[in-house]
Amino acid sequence: MSANINKDLVREREKCNFDIQELIHIIDGSKEKTLMRKKVEDLVLSVEDLKDEIPEDYLSHKEKFENAVRKGCKLFDVYLELIDNNIQKADRSPSNIYRIHEGILKQVNPFLLHFGLFIPTIVNQANSEQQAKWLRKGSKMIGTYSQTELGHGTFLRGLETTATFDPETDEFILNSPKLTSYKFWPGGLGHISNASIVMAQLHINGKSHGIHLFLIQIRDFETHEPLPGIKVGEIGPKLGFNTANNGFVGFNNYRIPRTNMLMKNAQVLRDGTYIKSKNDKLTYGSMLLIRVHILTDVAYELARAVTIGVRYSAVRHQSVLKEGEPESQVLDYVTQQHKLFISIASSHAFRVLGQWMWKTYTKVMAEIGDGNMDQLPELHALSCCLKAVSSYDGVQCVERCRLACGGHGYLLSSNLPGVYGIVAASVTYEGEYTVLLLQTARYLVKAWNGAINGKTLPSSIAFLSDNFNQKSSSWDNLPEAIIEGFKAVVAGKIKTAFDSIQSHVNKGRDFEDAWNLSSVKLTAASEAYARFLICDVFWSETKKMTNVSKNVAVVLLQLAELYLVYWALEKSGDLLMYSTISKKNIDNIQSRYEELLGLIRPNAVGLVDAFDIRDEILCSTLGSYDGRVYERLMEEAAKSPLNKDKVNDTFHKYIKPFMIKHKL
Amino acid sequence: MSANINKDLVREREKCNFDIQELIHIIDGSKEKTLMRKKVEDLVLSVEDLKDEIPEDYLSHKEKFENAVRKGCKLFDVYLELIDNNIQKADRSPSNIYRIHEGILKQVNPFLLHFGLFIPTIVNQANSEQQAKWLRKGSKMIGTYSQTELGHGTFLRGLETTATFDPETDEFILNSPKLTSYKFWPGGLGHISNASIVMAQLHINGKSHGIHLFLIQIRDFETHEPLPGIKVGEIGPKLGFNTANNGFVGFNNYRIPRTNMLMKNAQVLRDGTYIKSKNDKLTYGSMLLIRVHILTDVAYELARAVTIGVRYSAVRHQSVLKEGEPESQVLDYVTQQHKLFISIASSHAFRVLGQWMWKTYTKVMAEIGDGNMDQLPELHALSCCLKAVSSYDGVQCVERCRLACGGHGYLLSSNLPGVYGIVAASVTYEGEYTVLLLQTARYLVKAWNGAINGKTLPSSIAFLSDNFNQKSSSWDNLPEAIIEGFKAVVAGKIKTAFDSIQSHVNKGRDFEDAWNLSSVKLTAASEAYARFLICDVFWSETKKMTNVSKNVAVVLLQLAELYLVYWALEKSGDLLMYSTISKKNIDNIQSRYEELLGLIRPNAVGLVDAFDIRDEILCSTLGSYDGRVYERLMEEAAKSPLNKDKVNDTFHKYIKPFMIKHKL
Numbered sequence A, B: 001m002s003a004n005i006n007k008d009l010v011r012e013r014e015k016c017n018f019d020i021q022e023l024i025h026i027i028d029g030s031k032e033k034t035l036m037r038k039k040v041e042d043l044v045l046s047v048e049d050l051k052d053e054i055p056e057d058y059l060s061h062k063e064k065f066e067n068a069v070r071k072g073c074k075l076f077d078v079y080l081e082l083i084d085n086n087i088q089k090a091d092r093s094p095s096n097i098y099r100i101h102e103g104i105l106k107q108v109n110p111f112l113l114h115f116g117l118f119i120p121t122i123v124n125q126a127n128s129e130q131q132a133k134w135l136r137k138g139s140k141m142i143g144t145y146s147q148t149e150l151g152h153g154t155f156l157r158g159l160e161t162t163a164t165f166d167p168e169t170d171e172f173i174l175n176s177p178k179l180t181s182y183k184f185w186p187g188g189l190g191h192i193s194n195a196s197i198v199m200a201q202l203h204i205n206g207k208s209h210g211i212h213l214f215l216i217q218i219r220d221f222e223t224h225e226p227l228p229g230i231k232v233g234e235i236g237p238k239l240g241f242n243t244a245n246n247g248f249v250g251f252n253n254y255r256i257p258r259t260n261m262l263m264k265n266a267q268v269l270r271d272g273t274y275i276k277s278k279n280d281k282l283t284y285g286s287m288l289l290i291r292v293h294i295l296t297d298v299a300y301e302l303a304r305a306v307t308i309g310v311r312y313s314a315v316r317h318q319s320v321l322k323e324g325e326p327e328s329q330v331l332d333y334v335t336q337q338h339k340l341f342i343s344i345a346s347s348h349a350f351r352v353l354g355q356w357m358w359k360t361y362t363k364v365m366a367e368i369g370d371g372n373m374d375q376l377p378e379l380h381a382l383s384c385c386l387k388a389v390s391s392y393d394g395v396q397c398v399e400r401c402r403l404a405c406g407g408h409g410y411l412l413s414s415n416l417p418g419v420y421g422i423v424a425a426s427v428t429y430e431g432e433y434t435v436l437l438l439q440t441a442r443y444l445v446k447a448w449n450g451a452i453n454g455k456t457l458p459s460s461i462a463f464l465s466d467n468f469n470q471k472s473s474s475w476d477n478l479p480e481a482i483i484e485g486f487k488a489v490v491a492g493k494i495k496t497a498f499d500s501i502q503s504h505v506n507k508g509r510d511f512e513d514a515w516n517l518s519s520v521k522l523t524a525a526s527e528a529y530a531r532f533l534i535c536d537v538f539w540s541e542t543k544k545m546t547n548v549s550k551n552v553a554v555v556l557l558q559l560a561e562l563y564l565v566y567w568a569l570e571k572s573g574d575l576l577m578y579s580t581i582s583k584k585n586i587d588n589i590q591s592r593y594e595e596l597l598g599l600i601r602p603n604a605v606g607l608v609d610a611f612d613i614r615d616e617i618l619c620s621t622l623g624s625y626d627g628r629v630y631e632r633l634m635e636e637a638a639k640s641p642l643n644k645d646k647v648n649d650t651f652h653k654y655i656k657p658f659m660i661k662h663k664l
Helices: A007-015 A020-028 A031-045 A061-084 A098-105 A112-125 A128-134 A280-315 A334-369 A376-404 A406-410 A416-426 A433-452 A459-466 A472-476 A478-506 A511-517 A519-543 A550-570 A572-578 A583-609 A629-638 A650-661 B007-015 B020-028 B031-045 B061-084 B098-105 B112-125 B128-134 B280-315 B334-369 B376-404 B406-410 B416-426 B433-452 B459-466 B472-476 B478-506 B511-517 B519-543 B550-570 B572-578 B583-609 B629-638 B649-661
Strands: A143-146 A162-166 A171-175 A195-204 A207-217 A230-234 A247-251 A254-257 B143-146 B162-166 B171-175 B195-204 B207-217 B230-234 B247-251 B254-257
Touching: A007 A280, A007 A583, A020 A031, A020 A550, A020 A583, A031 A061, A031 A098, A061 A098, A061 B649, A098 A112, A112 A128, A112 A143, A112 A195, A112 A207, A112 A280, A171 A195, A171 A207, A207 A254, A230 B629, A280 A334, A280 A376, A280 A406, A280 A416, A280 A583, A334 A376, A334 A519, A334 A550, A334 A583, A334 B433, A334 B519, A376 A406, A376 A416, A376 A433, A376 A459, A376 A519, A433 A459, A433 A478, A433 A519, A433 B334, A459 A478, A472 A478, A478 A511, A478 A519, A478 A550, A478 A572, A478 A583, A511 A519, A519 A550, A519 B334, A519 B583, A550 A572, A550 A583, A572 A583, A572 B572, A572 B583, A583 B519, A583 B572, A629 B230, A650 B061, B007 B280, B007 B583, B020 B031, B020 B550, B020 B583, B031 B061, B031 B098, B061 B098, B098 B112, B112 B128, B112 B143, B112 B195, B112 B207, B112 B280, B171 B207, B207 B254, B280 B334, B280 B376, B280 B406, B280 B416, B280 B583, B334 B376, B334 B519, B334 B550, B334 B583, B376 B406, B376 B416, B376 B433, B376 B459, B376 B519, B433 B459, B433 B478, B433 B519, B459 B478, B472 B478, B478 B511, B478 B519, B478 B550, B478 B572, B478 B583, B511 B519, B519 B550, B550 B572, B550 B583, B572 B583
Parallel strands: A143 A195, A162 A195, B143 B195, B162 B195
Antiparallel strands: A162 A171, A171 A254, A195 A207, A230 A247, B162 B171, B171 B254, B195 B207, B230 B247
């Protein structure tokens, strides 16, 4: 076996000083979860016909879709069997097969939203009769979830699709009154789904009752043809998610039974009586959950990117560190370590934060079940800024990994552009970056106002009550000092933003204008809060790990410290502005950062091996386990349909006449 | 006309308080150059058959190539006629039609390297006999330039392709001894070119003479079939440049006449005598020139991205700034201005720096012509760090513009992913980012050492001679203070890196190891130097502009100041570390930054209109002049081949059987 493995990688693996298997189990959650993941992987990857003769990237947009449907059906075939046999839970846990789908489809499964959003929304928002009807076997529905419109994403209140109650027929009439009202973006809506949950403005007797959810049949269940009154199609190619079949739909006096409104909470009775939902906030739950999952998803995508970057950098030799010596592995250049290792650390950080958020989420949801909503605003604030910052950091890190692979990282066969396309989307979907930061900022400003007025604050921001000032003695103990320093930054930035709002208000501006004029500072405060949280939770959770061998504990602490130290340097301006840090402290942190790069270097390949992403799922010419980088690059090139013919037809058709005409 | 223009854009244009035409002329270089550009645009855009029935993005990889050859031939048809008629100079000046090509092909012309690198290399590196032969009409060559190999990019000395002189036949024998020796990446090499300049290791009588250039025929001039001993093809799909036909070529005992070595400088005589080039440094010239052009190219791509971002943000309404008011233009959100306006400023900065570098380049080349090489190292150092920083900033800015367009920016039809793909490549090609920064760092460290030892320094870094310390009184005058502050940062960072090297050497390390261990600091010093240069030149060149109306001068100064203030805030940590800036100064700069966003806001649409990029070249659903954003988005979606059929074949083939099997 090892005879076929690149010699540099063999040597790197021999150098690794910790138990890779142990770290794999930690990342999966437990040994049992690792075994389960591998079992599912083996099962799925043994399915026939999942490989492509021609790589996806050579296909046309239409061919990509059709190939994705073919493979998507096969994959969900296996998925449903796994659920039936209780091998796989029907959820989106990190070990589930969505990640395998992503590997095999290079992007997402076009049926993703049926299982991932359509069914769960019915479970969460439909009443029991509706659930019995719509979730029964043989309902013939493949569904999606349609919320965003051509003209509206962030501002749900502004959605334009209308559902008007007709008391005569006991129906709702769906309409897209303007071009901008077309639903636009839902995955699987283009040509896969025959039904959709649709968010629309409810009108009864000329009165508007705001947005509600409706189950709408889009296509005939037998012929799959769009139904009269429905205009449906796909929205075209994108930076990523090209197998997701994102679509549009417009409604023209399209009628559905009254009972197709999802009525677990709000209801419309036969006579048109509108019964308000008892608790609007309950609908937050699933949105919150998706944001929690995004942390874990970014951790995973970063693991893919940095696995590619580190393995390639171990295999790649370029230039000489010293005259007369052989060319060095590029991983030995400290600038390369600087580009890559933060992604290893960030992947662990987001994984740990994801687990922590999951625990927090579960706890808060249990409390809500008991009627206690107190923690919901805090959870909302946490989920907003952490989703924003983790996805944004994720994109930056994936880009660094791509750039670390030089020209070859620009090839689609490296899969770095593919991973980038996936992470890049997550900055926008499920809450746009800036919008989410401002949501958290609103919470922070309120808390600050409370702190000034002596209110007791929620645990995660209790430190603001002290109108926080860092003690000056604390910079001896580096990681903790950075966390304390970031606390001071958060306090300082909230205060700055708060004072800015006050100052604009004092000059006679409306609060809303003052808010907008202070919004650059507000987003900065929110980002600082997320950064503090990540550093604090990552460090403390890593420190308190038990049942872990010494060497694994050491590397995980190194990664956590690297994360803190890296961000302390990135945010040195903030620390100098708001904490007690000195210039000398920053010099020391810089030295410690460079030391840590050196300490992590021998374990770098071991650390990415511990992400344990199989070649079939990694899908990268540059990052495969055996390090056959150059062979794979040429093998992939050989698959190009253009390379099948010695001479392309365009030579005779265009090039030769051109040469003759211009006497080239 | 204006009846078809989006009302918000009409209003924005009415608000604009400067003469857009005047700024267009400034950006083009003069009124005459604007007229020439428009004339060429009109000519090219009037050519028949340049429009696609199906947008490129729906095509397969092979179809994209074939379509690009078709359009590429047509475009060069016009280009050559323009040259013949003296309308267009045969160079790469900003006003030339390469930019139109990029618009029409969405990427680059597959013939780009023939005219852009193959011919110029013959002009610069071949002797007069060779030029007469190879540049004559009817030479039947379409060529490219092959340097990078599968295993080598940065480290030219490590290139593995060999050219061994055979004195018996008076030939060179070309070989690719290993897989990694294959030439990989040259544009047009896959299926377009029948010839290439090839860089190879010259061997004569068992002695190596280093890398030299050879003209190699790749394909038969009549049949276009690859010649025996040549293995050639294309390398597959990429993040961008998918019409560039990047290829690979391998040689197996492939023979060429001795006279096919480019012999303007070094020569090999009939008897195998090797005559060394008199001046190796002369070959730097064209590499330097390309890096100078990259500054201007990035300026242009940024102009495209921010034109899209600003116009869309003027048309797009989302959320309400105040309850009860209509939804706001997203351009009115200060966070949106924060995302976009730095790109307007950066585009102007890189344009101005490009002009300044061009002047510097011309001056230094003239001196070299007179035998004076003194300024070459300085020019090299300038070109390296400016290319690195401008391309890197360019990517960040394009990404910000894309994110500013929310979900719709993720659509290929927005063309923001396309622009991103082009700029992203420039971080790597013609000198990788980190490698270039380290080149400049080497120059800076040497200069620092000189300064310590009392040497006179070149003009651009003369300030280091003072072992620079900023005077504390100067923060009253903001832009100049920032420039002085950045000088102090440069000096501080070079000193830090220099001391770090010394400290490692003092601990007994070799200089090379000490250099590597200090390389994160070295790249930071180099980046700081580039940042200082951009700020200094952009501000001083803008300030000394003459013959410009007051209002245009005001907006240009606002943009220059915005650029300086933005980067002062981004680099607040550096300024606090190394300059005399106070925390209060930084608060003031933050306020000034927010003020400037407000000042620029009313002119934002006017400013992007002044980039004067025609819709046919901008190629964006979101950024067109008339602002018909939503209509265009739907029109583009309607062109999807998937939307031609009501029901896709995969329904009957895969989806229905899947539904039946699983009783969906």
